[in-house]
Amino acid sequence: MVTIEPPRDRFTRNYLIFLGVLGSLLLAWWLPTLDPRVWDLNDQLATDPELAAYSYTFRVQSIDNGVARVYSPRSTRIPALRFLAIVEPRLRGRDANDPQIIAAQHKLGKVQGRAREIILSHPGVSRLVWVEDIDWHARRGIVIP
Template identity: 45%
Template structure:
């Protein structure tokens, strides 16, 4: 093996090892897994059509996925998980009940997450992937 090939192989090996170490470090989040296990085992949340998930946990802040925000109003999400609500007015009693159910599940999720050791605050992040998988486009997508 000539000198160039040897040096190239060493540099390439170091880069691969560094990338592997970075990937393991960024994906290794046992506290996120533990919090998600708490959410998975809660019977009330387990029965809801959308599964709230902790995406990240950094510096006491747990970031939780949500199917709604200012870009995607609750009514669009609710029509996906409850097709029978499609076309109903926002003030229809069935729609109001579904919105309250979403609020109750989000509050329960937030309470369970905040009760976990080390969690000081909860942030919400729109679950763009879940929405896309269910035919809801977000923003300019």
């Protein structure tokens, strides 16, 4: 049986070539960003009982030259109370000196310290840089200026 291919005009042919080249370029740009070390660390962070019990999921963004970039809910540009009120709604409206707020801040520090400990124990990581998780805040209605 003979299949008949419908004729393509010049524009369609050029457009398909353009899309193919664009797709190849995007794939070539994206592939180097895949890093099994990042996947491994994110798996370790997700399965750690102390971190898994916390309301925020710490994630490694990338590892470059031994420096791990790790998402953190902390931001120097917004008060910690805003973050804490999201992960622990019972803290909404409390004063910064409230013992429960102070305890929640200590808990965040402890959990973040545990994430740091796990990441720095990885053989490919010698240093850690915290990165504000702007997307996490934005999904919860907090705009970081």
